[in-house]
Amino acid sequence: MSDNIAGGGGAAAAQTSGSSRRSAPPKQVGALSRQRRKLYWPFVAPALVVYLTLFFGPALTGIWISFQSWRGSGDQMRFVGTRNYVRLWNDTAFMTAFGNSLKILVVCGVAIFVLAFVISAVLREMKFRKGLQALLFLPYIISPIAIGVGLGLLLDPNGLVNTGLRGVGLSSLAKPWLSPDRLFATILVGIVWVTAGFYVMLLMASADRIPGYFYEDSELAGANKFQQWWYVTLPLSWDVVAISAVLWVINSLKIFEFVYAFTGTTDAPPEQARTVPIYQFVMTMGGRNPAYQMGYGSAMGVAMVVLIVVLVVLIRRVMHREAVTF
Amino acid sequence: MKVFRQRRVFRAVAVAMLVTAPLAACGGKGAATEAGGELTYWSMWKQGEDQQKVLQAAIDQFTKTTKIKVNVQWSGRDVLKTVAARLNTGNPPDLTDQDGGAIAGNLAKVNGVMGLGDLYSATIDGESKKVGDVIPAGLLNTYKTSGGEPYIVPYEVVGSTIWYNAGADNGLAAKPPGTWDEFIAWLDAQKAKGRTPLALDGDIKFYDAYWTTWSIIRHGGPGLLNKAAQDKTGATFDDPAFLAAAKDIEKLIKGGYIVKDFNGTKWPAQQNNWAAGKTPTDILLMGTWAPSETGPQAAPGFEYRSFPFPSVAGGKGNGAADAGVIGFAIPAKAKHAAEAKKFIQFFMNKDRLAGISSEAKNLTPRADVAAPAALADYQKEFLAAGSNFFLPGDNASAVAPQWVSNVWEQANADFFNGKLDAAGFVKRLKDETVKLYENG
Numbered sequence: 001m002s003d004n005i006a007g008g009g010g011a012a013a014a015q016t017s018g019s020s021r022r023s024a025p026p027k028q029v030g031a032l033s034r035q036r037r038k039l040y041w042p043f044v045a046p047a048l049v050v051y052l053t054l055f056f057g058p059a060l061t062g063i064w065i066s067f068q069s070w071r072g073s074g075d076q077m078r079f080v081g082t083r084n085y086v087r088l089w090n091d092t093a094f095m096t097a098f099g100n101s102l103k104i105l106v107v108c109g110v111a112i113f114v115l116a117f118v119i120s121a122v123l124r125e126m127k128f129r130k131g132l133q134a135l136l137f138l139p140y141i142i143s144p145i146a147i148g149v150g151l152g153l154l155l156d157p158n159g160l161v162n163t164g165l166r167g168v169g170l171s172s173l174a175k176p177w178l179s180p181d182r183l184f185a186t187i188l189v190g191i192v193w194v195t196a197g198f199y200v201m202l203l204m205a206s207a208d209r210i211p212g213y214f215y216e217d218s219e220l221a222g223a224n225k226f227q228q229w230w231y232v233t234l235p236l237s238w239d240v241v242a243i244s245a246v247l248w249v250i251n252s253l254k255i256f257e258f259v260y261a262f263t264g265t266t267d268a269p270p271e272q273a274r275t276v277p278i279y280q281f282v283m284t285m286g287g288r289n290p291a292y293q294m295g296y297g298s299a300m301g302v303a304m305v306v307l308i309v310v311l312v313v314l315i316r317r318v319m320h321r322e323a324v325t326f
Numbered sequence: 327m328k329v330f331r332q333r334r335v336f337r338a339v340a341v342a343m344l345v346t347a348p349l350a351a352c353g354g355k356g357a358a359t360e361a362g363g364e365l366t367y368w369s370m371w372k373q374g375e376d377q378q379k380v381l382q383a384a385i386d387q388f389t390k391t392t393k394i395k396v397n398v399q400w401s402g403r404d405v406l407k408t409v410a411a412r413l414n415t416g417n418p419p420d421l422t423d424q425d426g427g428a429i430a431g432n433l434a435k436v437n438g439v440m441g442l443g444d445l446y447s448a449t450i451d452g453e454s455k456k457v458g459d460v461i462p463a464g465l466l467n468t469y470k471t472s473g474g475e476p477y478i479v480p481y482e483v484v485g486s487t488i489w490y491n492a493g494a495d496n497g498l499a500a501k502p503p504g505t506w507d508e509f510i511a512w513l514d515a516q517k518a519k520g521r522t523p524l525a526l527d528g529d530i531k532f533y534d535a536y537w538t539t540w541s542i543i544r545h546g547g548p549g550l551l552n553k554a555a556q557d558k559t560g561a562t563f564d565d566p567a568f569l570a571a572a573k574d575i576e577k578l579i580k581g582g583y584i585v586k587d588f589n590g591t592k593w594p595a596q597q598n599n600w601a602a603g604k605t606p607t608d609i610l611l612m613g614t615w616a617p618s619e620t621g622p623q624a625a626p627g628f629e630y631r632s633f634p635f636p637s638v639a640g641g642k643g644n645g646a647a648d649a650g651v652i653g654f655a656i657p658a659k660a661k662h663a664a665e666a667k668k669f670i671q672f673f674m675n676k677d678r679l680a681g682i683s684s685e686a687k688n689l690t691p692r693a694d695v696a697a698p699a700a701l702a703d704y705q706k707e708f709l710a711a712g713s714n715f716f717l718p719g720d721n722a723s724a725v726a727p728q729w730v731s732n733v734w735e736q737a738n739a740d741f742f743n744g745k746l747d748a749a750g751f752v753k754r755l756k757d758e759t760v761k762l763y764e765n766g
Contacts, residue, residue, distance in 0.1 A: 091765055268731040270735075282731055287731055289724050
């Protein structure tokens, strides 16, 4: 082995001296690639093993379980074919949860991106932007459990929000925010508030890379602020916008802890506030007495993964542009 | 070649270390099984809780007298999920504890518990009584293996009852309402004084459902709701008891007796406001944990007392009491079941069990252990019921968890939010039950 390395070194030396150009390169490449090939598996194997056993294996198992009736470890699996999927289709509770997840995806998504664009455009011009940026980001790093509990206190019929509204003479706006009819709308607002800061950060980071002379140039051409954003900021940070959209799709469909902390106790959250991950939890391990329907829960998981994949592919397609280099 | 050989040696050593490390780590344990033996106990209590302290004291004493080492793990309320997972691998703990419904739903449902018939006929440590003599048989009705042996040994009794402050001017201490008509008359009198007598944390549907469950029990007797929860045809809901019960509760909901904004707050806001006197409320239908849960918020001079849910005319369940249990169970395949049984015999001794009452402020199943002051009324209610008990929620959540979370609790939420009337409530229950089982 060491002989080979020495040989390779010798060939390289020979090459630089310019003596045997023709024969040296194949020998050198051969030796190196043979070395590479030998090292390929030792290097790749550990990562591959970890990936296969910890990610790919469980995912496949999940798909397998979704065709079974199973109460979890200790129970015998029973093959039920596509029954779990048929049941998903007919289960109104699942459809409500699915609708809620989509509402979060679309309603909160639009609100978050509009907010993020506006805030990042405004922040660009402001003085203490770094500090403000950090402040906006803050809700994102605080534990969602703490936020859920905190909001519950703020939004109590006699909590800070209503007391404040009454204090400034807006009693008519003071509402029981957590009442069953309003609960989900309140949750949507909460999610926007928690998440917007993260996307502001992403968009601003990409806008910061845009050289100032583009703006100067557009200003000379007579563009107003909106036109500057439309013709300069947006096209030049498009790739980040596209990535953010993908991230949002994935994250929004996984929302669990925020809603759970907001509505939750040891009980299952009410139907009108359940997202798919919450319903999945309710049907498997959650609640006062867990239902332990692992097969059914897995079927929900598979359905969600399929939905995410379809949406991500669609978004990549729709948002694909030639990258603008600058 | 030298480098290569060295690497090979290194790799071999590394692999050998990886493989043997866990073995080496395990080596220490095997030695402990000498003298009196050992047992492993995974508990629902957490370090620092009152029950944990009482049990720990008993464990220390037990080890001292029997030389049996107890490997205890204070796991918290989710303990049975780990026990259930261990059942499969064949090395569950030898002893665990939880709420009876949880043991039934998590372990007994998959035949994961041992029948304890022999333990019930064994004598209690330091006494002449048998374990079976001190535990009312009615508590064990639903907790039996397929062979008919009880599989839980309860050391705490929990149930729901109607709480009030005997120190306040509400007339309840002098004469609590015994019948539904008296109850409504009392509510009207309080309402006339400008009060909303019922405190309720409506965001917890289980608490809304306390009222409907109790009313169904009084009208139709224990077991009816449980049966209806499992009836695929929905026909059980045609029993007139359901409509009668729903009409009674509808009166409460529409009568303006329930505290304002009860469904717009987050638990425990309403029960704390009740205890602190911050809302014009008088009574709280709640589990026996109410005094300890709301105690820290209670207004000065608050005196916890309780009275049973009022009886109804012609009701089949008028004498029944809500009595669930928290108790020990021994998982199937436990390796040291004999030692675990010995510990239970040891703990059920009157003086040791008394700690649950005196230290942890909870009711024990033994009639000869006095209840803590706040639970004295409930103990009377419990003893008066004889064996006429029902489990919290009529045990529906143990036999049909999905029905409870998707049908029962949702219907109750809409009923209490005024979206359903009495007939609509019963119809909704029936329709959704049929639909659930058609699909499930």
